[in-house]
Amino acid sequence: MEMVMPPPEEFFCPTKVLAGKRAIEALPFELAGLGVGKPLLLFGSSPLDRFRLKIVEGALGESGLVYGVCGPVPTDVDLPIVREVAINYLENGHDALVAVGGGTVVQTAKLVNIAVTGRPEDLARCVGEDNIPGPLNTLAVISTLGGTGYESTNYVSLGDRRYRSGRLMPDLMIIDPRMMKGTERGEGAAVVVTALTQAVEAALAGANPFVVPYTEAAIRFIFERLPLWLAEPKDGTSALALANACHYAGCAYSNVVSGSVHSLGRQLAPVVGGEAGAIMSCLLPRYLACVAANDPARVASLWPYLCGSEDYIPPSVPERAGGAVFAMEEFLRKVRVTMGWDGLSLTALNDERRETIVDAALREGYGVWDREMGLRILTDTAKEG
């Protein structure tokens, strides 16, 4: 039998994850292991963010850790904010960043990390893919069930500047149920659907078997737990599972090229209004249908996660592909009904505008996915209403 060498593959995930009860209390020990002596905590601007900061500071009791606190980070991050945090970091002799929360807090932390590890000019120099020349200072994220869905990823943006590098991924991710309390359903659902999109597109990219366990775990957790959490947002177990799923999806997303639904959702969000996750919930089933029409075997591979395969013999490949598309459509339809998200109205967009959006999304995804499929996804979604 001939020995066949596997194709070249690359997988990078440097993040250590601590998830579960009292996980935040492990922060001082883990930071000490990373050689950190004086971290800078960043927090957000909402009352919930201040409450979460209190939890983290309480968890540091008896640790002997000296730290600084900087914030609140506003909901729109710009260069002056990044500069101010970086100045505080450097002037006070900090050697690590701890982002308490998600969204712009993590976004700011990643950008500051670029500026303080090297020079502030690096923020201009390192734009693009894999342009960060060396390891960055330690970054820890104390995750919430909210934000943008990019907290775990190798991606960050500042206005029109986009940075993508494995060095941006956090060194430490702490997922503690206490940080999930009080999360708004809308915010949480949007982030989870973004994570679902990341996971599904990573699974269907098919390029890297290392990604499979992450995508499978993310999709399973989301399908099992999102309905439970939407019905009862105080369900801490479901919230923890969803936060873990978002992290798995982020790791998978960081090892594939950004897919069409993901890119289109981000481009459409400022145009039609609403959360990118809500928009992705409309686009994702159309995407699956498009892929199933060309390559049903790929979509059929999702069937065990979406439909379950424990009890009976799986049907044929086309039936599994159709079943997977239907299951995804039903799941996301129920999420939209529960959340009161309107259907995505694309009728106001003419053909030229749609093409502009697809081209912008294609540039974000480095031109890997098919332009015609992107246009078809938008057209089919517009027809569905």
Added chain:
Amino acid sequence: MALSYRSGIPGGKFFKKTYVALMLWFVGRAIQAAASFDEDVREEFSALPDGFTFSMNVLPAGPAMIVGKDKQGKIRYRGWDPGRQRIDLSISIKNIENAILLFTFQESTAVATARNRLIVAGEVPWACAVVRVLDMVEVYLLPKVIASLAVKRYPAWPLGRILSGRVKIYVMALLGW
């Protein structure tokens, strides 16, 4: 809203630290007591080297418990300060909250180990022996409903052994025999 900066110094957890310190003090003396009358505990320690000393402590700065064999082979509780003692086995609990989980029996030693809440520095077989000793001491100290949470498997000891051992261990631990 403008960004603000402040330094932070973590507070203390006086009551939790005091509770854990008391528990370690009592468990240390209870191990000394149990080794004097319980055959199984003596057998576990006899398999360990002469002069064997182990510590159980909470990072980063205590409290701690040190127990070791003296020159005659008797098991002695040696306080909380290692000083210049050679510690052959160190079981460190990563933080005070993990210690609270352990000493309020929300997690057994086995579960805490599986959840990476402890660090063991020393030979793994010695650590297993110490954990078995701790389990036996906890069976003596605690009623079954609580001890079942603390140990991996509640032993099928005769009731007489448990009750007589419980009286002995409490008296001897309190009096320091």
